[in-house]
Amino acid sequence: MFPFPDPTAPPPSRPPTSPTVPIQRRSPEWALAELVAGNKRFVEGSSRHGHQLAAAVAAATSPRPYAAIVGCMDSRVPVEAVFDQDFGAVCAIRTAGHALDGVAVASVTMAVEVLGVALVLVLGHTRCAAIAATLAPESSGRRRNAVTETIARNIGAIGIEGIGAATGRHVVATVRTLRGSVGSAVAGAVYDVDTGRVEVLSTV
Template structure:
C-alpha cells in the first residue's frame, strides 16, 4: 500500500524536507493522519537505524509509499544501502535523502562498550564497530554525553559520505536527530 497522492506536489528537496518536518510535528503532537493507498510515490529517501522505536513512516506521519526507507543498525553504510539510495534518487527521481540518527542508539552503545573494554567484536558486528568507531574517537574528549556526541558525529559523517558520492549529486542530502522523549526531529548542522 502507498499514499493516496498521485505524486508529491512539489518535487524539490526543500519542499520534501518541509513535508517531513511538518509530518513529524503532527506525529509528535498526536495529530497523525493515516491514509490508504494503492501506489508508491516516495518523495524522500530515509537512511535510518533499525531501532524499532524509530519507524520513519510513523516518525514523519507519512503513508506507505511516501518514503523509501533503508535501515541498518546505526545507519551504517554498505553497498546494499548505497544501491537502495541510488535507486531512489536515480530511478524514482527522489529529491531528498535524510540520514536519521536517534538518541540512545544501541549500535552506538555497543561500539562504545567495545572501545572501552577492548573486547573482541563477534562476527558481523565488527562492521558496526568499524564504521561507528571513528566518530567515537573524534568526540571522546568533548564534554557531555559521549554516546550522544558519537551518534550525531556518525550521522553527520554518513550524510557527508552520501553527499560526496557523485551518484547522489541530483539530491539534497540532510541529516537529522530523532529525540525519543519529545518525538521531534531536529536537523544536524
C-alpha cells in the same frame, strides 16, 4: 470466511495527501519541510495516516516517493510513523546505527536515480545501541563488527564525550559520505526516542 478483495476490481480512490503534490514542487527544501511538518503532527498526536489497506492498495501500482530516509533498524524508530507518512511517500533504508555499506549506498542511489526522490535524510536517534557499543571499552567484552567499525571511523571514538555527541558526529559524517556518492540533496537529523521530536542537524 475472510472477504478477500476482488483482484479484478479497480483500486480505491486515494484521498489527496502530500505525496500527490506535482513533481515540480518536490524540491529538496519542500521535501524536508514536509518531513518536519509530519513529525510535528506525530508529536502533537494529530497524525493523518493510519496505514490503512486502502492506502496500500492505492499506492501499489504508482508509488511516488519524494524522500529516502537512511535510518537505524531500531524498533523504536519506524520512520513512516515518526514522520507521519503514508504508503508510497518515503523509501526507508535501515541498518544498525544507519551504518553504510555498499548495499546501503546502492539502495539510496536507486531511490534517487530510479524512483526520483528529491531528498535523502540521514536519521540518527538517541539511546542508540550501536553507538553505545562503539563507545564501549574493549574490556566490556563486546566484539567489534562491521557496524561498530563503520561508526568508529565516522566519530573518531577516542575523545568523544557521551553518546549524544557521538550520534551527531556520526550523522554529519554519513551525510558527507552520501553527498559525495548519490548525486542528490542530503540532510541530517536526530530523532529523540523519549519525546518523539526530530532535530534537523544539517539542511539541504
